[in-house]
Amino acid sequence: MAKFKFGVVLDLEESKTARVADGAASSATQLAKEDAGKFVKLVGDSQYGLCAVGNEIEGVLQVADDIAPQDGFNLGAILQSDDCRVRVTFDGLQATPATGVITIGDYVVCGTVTARGTALPGYPKVCKATAAATGIVFKWRVVSMDGTSAVGQTGLIERV
Secondary structure (H helix, E strand, C coil), X not given: CCCCCCCCECCHHHCEEXXXXXXXXXXXXECCHHHCCCEEEEEECCEEEECCCCCCXXXXXXXXXXXXXXXXXXXXXXXXXXXXXEEEEEEEXXXXXXXXXXXXXXXXXXXXXXXXXXXXXXXXXXXXXXXXXXXXCCCEEEXXXXXXXXXXXXXXXEEC
């Protein structure tokens, strides 16, 4: 008998356009189409950049336009709606990435990142929030698992 499982929810009508780069204006390292699917955070005026390990996840870069920069910045679509679900790879604990387990209901932060300009080899990684998890402002939690809760397994997170 088939089992019900949550699926990915990406409401592209809810995406927001923003500058997408790490750093400030002319010295910014622009995000490009290869960075789609990676976690981002607010880094400047009207600008999102890539999260680092342990950062709160503010959104997901859906697409970056590296063909026609505006005011020295590439533009991109940032997905951050409250009914968003994203498929991820589990990456252990915030304090010690690549070790530990994540379970249903755990709040997560950005895990080990893929370098800027390099396409994701699979799904973006998340770590269980262990450093003051109750103080997280941008909350994402695990709602479904494809296998076990071990490092390297996959599942879904949703914004709450």
